[in-house]
Every structure is written in structure tokens, then in C-alpha cells.
Amino acid sequence: xxxxxxxxxxxxxxxxxxxxxxxxxxxxxxxxxxxxxxxxxxxxxxxxxxxxxxxxxxxxxxxxxxxxxxxxxxxxxxxxxxxxxxxxxxxxxxxxxxxxxxxxxxxxxxxxxxxxxxxxxxxxxxxxxxxxxxxxxxxxxxxxxxxxxxxxxxxxxxxxxxxxxxxxxxxxxxxxxxxxxxxxxxxxxxxxxxxxxxxxxxxxxxxxxxxxxxxxxxxxxxxxxxxxxxxxxxxxxxxxxxxxxxxxxxxxxxxxxxxxxxxxxxxxxxxx
Amino acid sequence: xxxxxxxxxxxxxxxxxxxxxxxxxxxxxxxxxxxxxxxxxxxxxxxxxxxxxxxxxxxxxxxxxxxxxxxxxxxxxxxxxxxxxxxxxxxxxxxxxxxxxxxxxxxxxxxxxxxxxxxxxxxxxxxxxxxxxxxxxxxxxxxxxxxxxxxxxxxxxxxxxxxxxxxxxxxxxxxxxxxxxxxxxxxxxxxxxxxxxxxxxxxxxxxxxxxxxxxxxxxxxxxxxxxxxxxxxxxxxxxxxxxxxxxxxxxxxxxxxxxxxxxxxxxxxxxxxxxxxx
Numbered sequence: 001x002x003x004x005x006x007x008x009x010x011x012x013x014x015x016x017x018x019x020x021x022x023x024x025x026x027x028x029x030x031x032x033x034x035x036x037x038x039x040x041x042x043x044x045x046x047x048x049x050x051x052x053x054x055x056x057x058x059x060x061x062x063x064x065x066x067x068x069x070x071x072x073x074x075x076x077x078x079x080x081x082x083x084x085x086x087x088x089x090x091x092x093x094x095x096x097x098x099x100x101x102x103x104x105x106x107x108x109x110x111x112x113x114x115x116x117x118x119x120x121x122x123x124x125x126x127x128x129x130x131x132x133x134x135x136x137x138x139x140x141x142x143x144x145x146x147x148x149x150x151x152x153x154x155x156x157x158x159x160x161x162x163x164x165x166x167x168x169x170x171x172x173x174x175x176x177x178x179x180x181x182x183x184x185x186x187x188x189x190x191x192x193x194x195x196x197x198x199x200x201x202x203x204x205x206x207x208x209x210x211x212x213x214x215x216x217x218x219x220x221x222x223x224x225x226x227x228x229x230x231x232x233x234x235x236x237x238x239x240x241x242x243x244x245x246x247x248x249x250x251x252x253x254x255x256x257x258x259x260x261x262x263x264x265x266x267x268x269x270x271x272x
Numbered sequence: 273x274x275x276x277x278x279x280x281x282x283x284x285x286x287x288x289x290x291x292x293x294x295x296x297x298x299x300x301x302x303x304x305x306x307x308x309x310x311x312x313x314x315x316x317x318x319x320x321x322x323x324x325x326x327x328x329x330x331x332x333x334x335x336x337x338x339x340x341x342x343x344x345x346x347x348x349x350x351x352x353x354x355x356x357x358x359x360x361x362x363x364x365x366x367x368x369x370x371x372x373x374x375x376x377x378x379x380x381x382x383x384x385x386x387x388x389x390x391x392x393x394x395x396x397x398x399x400x401x402x403x404x405x406x407x408x409x410x411x412x413x414x415x416x417x418x419x420x421x422x423x424x425x426x427x428x429x430x431x432x433x434x435x436x437x438x439x440x441x442x443x444x445x446x447x448x449x450x451x452x453x454x455x456x457x458x459x460x461x462x463x464x465x466x467x468x469x470x471x472x473x474x475x476x477x478x479x480x481x482x483x484x485x486x487x488x489x490x491x492x493x494x495x496x497x498x499x500x501x502x503x504x505x506x507x508x509x510x511x512x513x514x515x516x517x518x519x520x521x522x523x524x525x526x527x528x529x530x531x532x533x534x535x536x537x538x539x540x541x542x543x544x545x546x547x548x549x550x
Contacts, residue, residue, distance in 0.1 A: 031372075034368060035368065035369060035372045037365075038364075038365040038366075038368045038369040039369050041361075041362070041365045041425075042365055042366065042369055042425045042426055042429050043426075045362070045424050045425050045426075045506070046421075046422075046424050046425065046426040047422050047424065050421060050422035051421055051422070051426065054420050054421050057419070057420050058420045061416075061419060061420065081322070082322075085319045085322060085323070088315075088319065089316075089319055089320070089323070092316075125532065125535075125536055125539075126532055128535075129495060129531055129532040129535035129536070130498075130528060130531065130532070131495060131496070131498060131499040133411065133499045133502060134498070134499060134502075134509075134512065134528070137502070137512075137513070137516050138340065138516070138524075141333070141336055141340075141516060141519070142330075142333040142334065142336050142337040142340070143325075143329065143330045143333050143337075144326055144329035144330065144332075144333055146324070146325075146326070147322075147323055147324065148323060148324075148325045148326075148330075151323070194295075217409050218409070220409060220412075221409050221411040221412060224411065224415075224502070224503065225502065234412075238415065250412065253409070253412070254407055254408070257407050257409075258407065261407075
């Protein structure tokens with residue numbers, strides 16, 4: 001235990017000994033230096049005149065945005081329906097594609113550990129690292145603007161997320177149940193259907209609802225790059241500086257997010 | 273009572289003997305099961321029919337998709353190397369600065385949002401900050417902040433800091449609520465001040481989780497910083513957007529590959545660090 005003596009020879013307990021203390025201090029120094037350097041670069045790239053003006057601008061925007069233009073809600077029903085479809089269909093298709101990928105990626109079910117597993121992991125990583133907005137940007141260029149591009153973007157983005165959580169669940173299953181099914185002389189597919197699937201079913205349901213909740217949030221902004229949904233209206237209102245419409249759309253989005261979070265929490269609570 | 277129920281079970285067993293075994297359904301109530309299935313099917317049909325795919329446009333675009341795929345096979349790192357480098361460095365700076373600021377702000381808010389530490393008024397205030405931060409999508413916050421603070425990395429930095437607060441404070445508060453009370457009480461019993469109590473009773477318990485979450489958030493912030501540029505909030509997203517707008521798919525592929533590699537490295541690093549502290 002690190003102990004130091006003060007002037008009168010009294011022993012005092014210390015949290016760390018001298019070397020650890022120095023190391024911690026050096027770590028903090030380095031971290032602070034990195035942070036200050038980053039901050040300075042950001043500050044150099046900023047027009048501070050606009051920043052000092054920001055409170056006035058914010059007050060001005062707030063002034064224009066309130067009260068929201070409630071009548072505009074009538075032209076929002078269709079985009080809301082589209083947004084819901086983008087999120088739900090995207091999640092469904094992603095799940096269909098994620099299940100085989102997850103089985104190929106899990107250590108205990110993969111048919112080949114050296115070729116197929118790395119490929120499955122690569123699919124998971126590349127789908128996860130790229131935000132759905134970037135996928136949407138790309139898909140709008142390929143399949144044209146609209147709900148279809150948004151749905152595909154959500155699908156591609158969700159595959160990695162669902163497959164990753166699912167294959168971790170598969171790797172954590174209780175092996176003795178699988179052995180019991182194998183001992184009855186079951187085939188490879190029967191082992192999967194009766195030994196593995198029942199064990200990961202709750203995790204699977206939880207993951208799907210969780211991802212659906214995230215996808216509702218993400219699909220609200222996909223319209224900014226032309227991929228359909230309520231984001232299209234948001235973009236249009238922002239471009240025409242129609243702030244009362246913007247505030248109404250933001251309220252609708254906030255409401256949708258709260259509802260989807262509530263639904264997902266309820267469903268997950270019922271399953272687990 | 274128990275006799276009749278045994279009899280009942282016996283009778284049920286008699287009924288079942290000889291019949292083929294069936295897999296027990298996932299949802300036991302048959303009414304709920306069927307209404308869910310039919311509802312899902314109806315929704316699926318309606319949703320698909322409202323999808324409205326323009327197949328001629330899709331077949332036209334497939335050519336472009338192929339070009340993009342070829343871009344991935346043969347990415348062009350060189351012709352826009354300066355732009356890519358500047359965008360990447362700006363993204364990294366935004367990521368680091370916003371993560372640091374976000375952590376420092378989310379620690380007091382996380383303490384305040386833990387019911388076993390904070391009094392009710394503080395708890396409610398902190399929880400509502402967390403709720404607002406989590407409900408707003410990063411992109412929407414970025415649009416508003418760009419409108420208020422002007423184009424550039426400052427808006428992106430503020431957006432990411434704001435998003436970090438909601439994420440970290442919520443998970444930190446949950447960790448504090450789950451902590452072992454005995455240790456904290458032992459420290460309090462020595463007559464410690466409030467700060468000492470937090471520092472020696474609470475902090476050591478949540479530190480591994482805090483470090484793990486911070487690194488995880490660093491990873492998320494980098495990924496998010498790559499899209500904030502689409503709405504003018506600085507970082508590599510702006511370069512990527514320009515590349516897409518000019519149909520320079522090989523440059524776009526190069527940027528995406530760089531993002532994937534950096535994310536993979538960060539994930540690998542965070543795995544090592546998390547394994548070490550936990």
C-alpha cells in the first residue's frame with residue numbers, strides 16, 4: 001500500500017505510489033494537449049463573428065418558427081406513412097438477410113472458419129461502419145430518389161447491426177441442448193431448428209424491435225438526401241425558410257421517436 | 273384440489289399419447305398469434321404496394337451502381353488526396369474534441385440522473401436533458417446548429433458533444449443506479465464529505481464502464497462526423513458529398529474505405545482497452 005510520511009513523521013495513506021501518480025499525471029497532460037490542439041484547429045476554422053451573433057440568430061429563428069403552422073399537418077400524413085414503411089420494411093428485409101450472415105459468422109455454426117467467417121465479418125463491418133445517410137446518398141444516385149432508395153439504405157445499414165448482435169447471441173448459446181438434439185440423430189437443419197433457434201428467439205425478437213426503433217429515427221432524416229419520407233418535407237421547408245413548417249415537422253418527428261421508443265420498450269419488456 | 277389437477281393432467285396426457293409432437297408456438301395465446309400474423313400480412317401487402325418502384329429508372333441506375341462497385345475495386349486515393357486528408361483530419365479533431373467535452377459535461381449530468389444519488393428535482397432536470405438529447409437525431413441538431421452558428425466544424429463539434437451527453441449520461445446513470453451500495457456506505461461511514469464519497473465510494477465502481485463507454489462513443493462520434501458534412505457541419509462528409517455530386521465514384525469509394533478502416537481500427541482498439549479495464 002502506498003504510504004508517505006509528512007514532516008512530523010506521521011504516516012499518511014496515499015491512493016497511488018509515486019510512479020503511478022506520475023504516469024497518471026503525464027497521461028492527463030498528453031490528453032489535455034491533444035484536446036487543446038484539436039480545439040484550436042476547430043476554432044481556427046470558425047468564423048467567430050457568426051458565433052458571437054448566434055444568440056440573436058437563434059432568437060430570430062425561434063421567433064419565426066413559433067407558433068408551428070398546424071394546418072400543414074394535413075400534407076404530412078403521407079410522408080409519415082412513407083417514413084414508417086421505410087423503417088419497417090427496411091428492418092424486415094434486413095432481418096431476412098442478417099440471419100444467414102449471423103449463422104455464417106458465429107464461431108459455433110460457421111461452415112468454414114477460415115474463408116466464410118471472415119467474409120461474413122467483412123459484410124457486417126462494412127455495413128455497420130457506413131451511416132444510413134451515406135448509403136441513401138449512394139442509392140439515390142443508383143435507383144433514383146424515393147422511398148425505395150430509403151428502404152434499401154435502411155436495409156443495408158441494419159444488416160450489420162442485426163447480424164452482429166445475433167451472432168454474438170448464437171455464440172453464447174447453451175451447447176448442451178445442441179448436444180442433446182444431436183444425440184437423437186437429428187440432421188444439421190434439425191439441430192439448427194430445434195437446438196439453436198429456440199435459444200436465440202428472445203434475443204432475435206429483442207434485436208428486431210430495438211433496430212426498428214433506431215430505424216424510425218434514421219428514416220426521418222433520409223429525405224434530406226432525397227430518399228423519401230418526412231425528411232423530404234423538412235428539406236423543402238428548410239430551403240424555403242418556412243420555419244413554422246420546420247417546427248411542426250420537428251414536433252412530429254419528436255413525437256414519432258417517443259412513440260417508437262415506447263413501443264420498443266413495451267415489446268422488449270414483454271419478451272424478456 | 274391437487275388430486276383433480278393430477279387427474280386433469282393425466283387425461284391431457286392420454287389425449288396426447290399417439291398424436292404427433294408439435295413445436296410449442298412462440299406466442300401462446302392463439303387469438304393474439306393469429307391477429308398479429310394477419311395484421312402483419314395485411315400491413316406488409318399495403319406497405320409494399322405503396323412502395324412505387326420506378327423499375328426503368330432502377331435499370332438505368334444499375335449502370336451507375338456497377339461503376340460505384342468498380343470504384344470500390346479500384347479506389348482513387350490520389351487525385352483528391354489533399355481534400356481527403358484535410359477532411360479526415362477535421363473529422364478526427366471534431367471527434368476528439370467533442371468526445372472530451374461530452375464526457376466532462378455528461379459526468380455531472382449522469383450523477384444527477386441517478387436516482388440513488390440525486391434528490392428528485394435534480395434527477396428530473398438531468399433526466400429531461402438526457403431525454404431531449406437522445407430524442408433529437410444528430411443530423412437535425414446539426415441542421416439547426418449550422419443555421420445558428422454558420423458552416424464549419426464548430427457546428428459539428430457542438431452537435432457531437434450534445435449527442436454524447438445524452439448517450440453517456442444515460443448509461444452512466446444506469447450504471448450508478450446498479451452499483452454496490454455497501455462500498456459507498458462504508459466510505460460514507462468514515463465521515464467523508466460528499467465529494468470524497470463520490471470519489472472513493474462511487475467512482476471506482478463505475479470507472480471501468482465509463483472508460484469502455486467513452487471509447488465506444490469515440491467510435492460512434494467518428495462515424496457520425498462522417499455524415500455531418502452532408503449538412504455543412506465540417507469533416508470528411510463534405511468531401512464525400514462533393515465526390516458523390518460529381519459522380520466521382522472512385523474517390524467516394526476511397527473515402528468510404530478510409531472510414532471503414534478507421535472504424536475497424538477504433539473498434540479493435542476499443543476491444544483491447546475494454547478487455548483491459550474490465
